[in-house]
Amino acid sequence: MPAPLKTPLTLEESGTLGELRVANSVNHRTRDRAHMVLLNADGWSVASIADILKCHQHTVRAALHRWQKEGLYGLWEKGGRGQKPTWQPSDLDYLEQCLEEAERTYNSRQLAAKLAAERQVTLSPDRIRKLLKKKELSMETHQA
Numbered sequence: 001m002p003a004p005l006k007t008p009l010t011l012e013e014s015g016t017l018g019e020l021r022v023a024n025s026v027n028h029r030t031r032d033r034a035h036m037v038l039l040n041a042d043g044w045s046v047a048s049i050a051d052i053l054k055c056h057q058h059t060v061r062a063a064l065h066r067w068q069k070e071g072l073y074g075l076w077e078k079g080g081r082g083q084k085p086t087w088q089p090s091d092l093d094y095l096e097q098c099l100e101e102a103e104r105t106y107n108s109r110q111l112a113a114k115l116a117a118e119r120q121v122t123l124s125p126d127r128i129r130k131l132l133k134k135k136e137l138s139m140e141t142h143q144a
Helices: 011-022 028-041 046-053 057-075 089-101 108-119 125-143
Strands: none
Touching: 011 028, 011 057, 028 046, 028 057, 046 057, 089 108, 089 125, 108 125
């Protein structure tokens, strides 16, 4: 069984975490981490906090250790998470330009091949179709 964690807080830290806990402009994970630290400072055990917030005890322990090591900055997500986009908005502009200026019509497979050959960007035909449709809808709403 892991050793119990106890995180003492100053009055200022407690106030900051309390404000962070109810801030709507902050990600819910960050608010939950602030809540974990507050509950632990009030004497709640890691297991009890995990039960209240419906998460794993490892999640609570990780949040408490990040608080102890990094302070307030440890509550936020680290940068660089998630898959990066493989295309740029300029790639979509290029496709739209091809569609407008060409004397022929393209299907999504042909557009995918053209994008791969000329811009070294690999997107599936289905993804190209969705991106162009999404861009078209956003253009219509801005014009209306």
